[in-house]
Amino acid sequence: MTLSIEVKQLQLKYGSFTALHDVSFQLEGGKIYGLLGRNGSGKxxxxxxxxxxxxxxxxxxxxxxxxxxxxAGIMEQVCFIQESGYMNDASRVKDVLKLAASCWPNWDADYASRLIKHYELPLKKKVTSLSRGMKSALGVTLGLASRAPITIFDEAYLGMDAPSRYSFYEELLNDYMETPRTFLLSTHLIEEVGTLFEEVLILDQGRLILHEETETLRARGAAITGSSESVDRFVEGLTVLGEQKLGKTKSVTVYGELTDEMRKRAQAEGLELGPVSLQDLFVHMTKKRGDGQ
Amino acid sequence: MFDDRSPIYQQIADKIKDDIVSGVLQEDEQVMSTNQYAAFYRINPATAAKGFHLLTEEGILYKKRGIGMFVSGEARQTLLAQRRDRFFEEVVDQMLEEAVKIGVPVTDIIGHIEQGKRRDGE
Known part of the structure; x- marks a missing residue:
């Protein structure tokens, strides 16, 4: 089952603080979405x-x-796993799993057992006594085995070490291909997971500043390097995200489609056109004045 | 596994083209599925599918319904012709540009090539 998600002019206030300003987007569902944002951006x-x-x-x-x-009808379709979600839980791992099995109608007990074995989760231990990595592994197990039509991981795998994280990415991808559903992952480890996302949403200070197909986004960033004069002339009218200078050389990061004609012009002017990684685009789009630039 | 140079689907398409040119993938041979590509490179299957779509549009791959994707009969010849067309522009011209920049005379380059040919002939 594919559930769409439609958000319109969403606002959330905590007292006088506005955490989300006028956020609108639509997700058709059945895809892996990445939600990117700095700490405190409202993810x-x-x-x-x-x-x-x-x-x-x-x-x-x-x-x-x-x-x-x-x-209630929607709540059992949406599984939300947070990194800190189980920190103060005094119950044992096996009880948490039992509870999860009763919460999620699509719960896959065989899959859960496989993941428990894989992550070597101690069933009899209390959740509070687990290491950070083990808590993350428990969260990941609950999210994957829930087989909920919408599964949300809110930085839930951050506590894992690199090998465990990579095995989680593999597991997530395989599970998604076997039983397609909606995954929503918030992260700032863009370099690691970026290739898994079909679409990306970027939140900045409570506002949605971008919602785009990952591949389109990747194709839109470019770094233009050359003599200051020619670079300045070339980027006129383009969306400039950032610039760096080294002596007479200047490098400017732009966002937008570069036409073939522009590429030819760059070549004729002796300018170098380079790629910009997803991570760099994100950094440029969400940096504030005063971030040391 | 991928560089940041171009969209990943483009790189997937280029890898498959390379395999066809070098003969790793033969004509009418089945290509691995998008899911297999996705799992191997740890990328979203939609991205892999986009690369495959590009290749079917170019006539390099064709689809057999319910079975999978296959290498077209003329794929290798088409790709070879394209690469030969680009060879002088992308390889030779750039080499000459570099030679001019650093002051290597064209006669030296020709001499070097002929020397290599003689060595290979022995």
Missing amino acids: TSLLSILASYREQSKGSVAIGGEAPFEN
Whole structure:
């Protein structure tokens, strides 16, 4: 089952602080989405609303056409895994798994057992006594085995070491191909997971500044390097994200489609056109004045 | 596994083309599925599918419904012709440009090539 997600002019306030400003987007579902943003950009606030954990202050959210808040029918379709979600949980691992099995109608017990074995999760230990990596592994197990039509990982795998994270990426991808559903991952480890995302959303200071297919985004960034004069002339009228200078040489990062004609012009002017990684684009788009630039 | 130079689907397409040119993939041979590519390179299957789509549009691959993707009969010849067309522009011209920049006379380059040919002939 594919559930669409439709968010319209969403606003969330904590007292006088506005965590989300006028956020609107539409996800058709059945894809792996990446939600990128710096710390405090509103990622967890947004995901909490999608997962029925919070109610928005203004605007609307519809999952499969229905409002999720206090809606039992939608809540069992959405699995929300947070990094800190189980920190204070005094129950044992096996009880957490039992509870999960009763919460998610699509729970796959065989898959859960396989993952438990793979991550060597100690069933009898209390969740509070697990290491950070083990807590992450438990979260990942719950999210994957839930087989929920919408599964959200809010930086849930950050506590894992690199080999475990990579095995999680592989597991996620294989599971997605076997049983296609909607995955929503928030992260700042873009270099590691960027290739898994079909679409990317970027939040910055509570606002959605970008929602784009990952491949389109990747094709749109370019770094133009050459003599200051020619570079300045070339980037006139383009969206400049950042610039660096080294003596008489200047390098400017731009965002936007470069036409064949522009590429030829760059070559004729002796300018070098280079790629920009997803990570760099993200850094440029979300940096503030005063970040040491 | 991928560089940041071009979209990943483009790089997938280029890898398959390379395999066809070098003979690793034969004509009418089945190509691995998009899911197999996705799992191997750890990329979204839609990205791999986009690379495959590009190759079918260029006539390099063709689809057999319900079975998978195959290498077209003329794929290798088409690719070889394209690469030969680009060879002088992308390889030879750039080499000459470099030679001019650093002051290597063209006669030296020709001499070097002929020396190599003589060595290979022995």
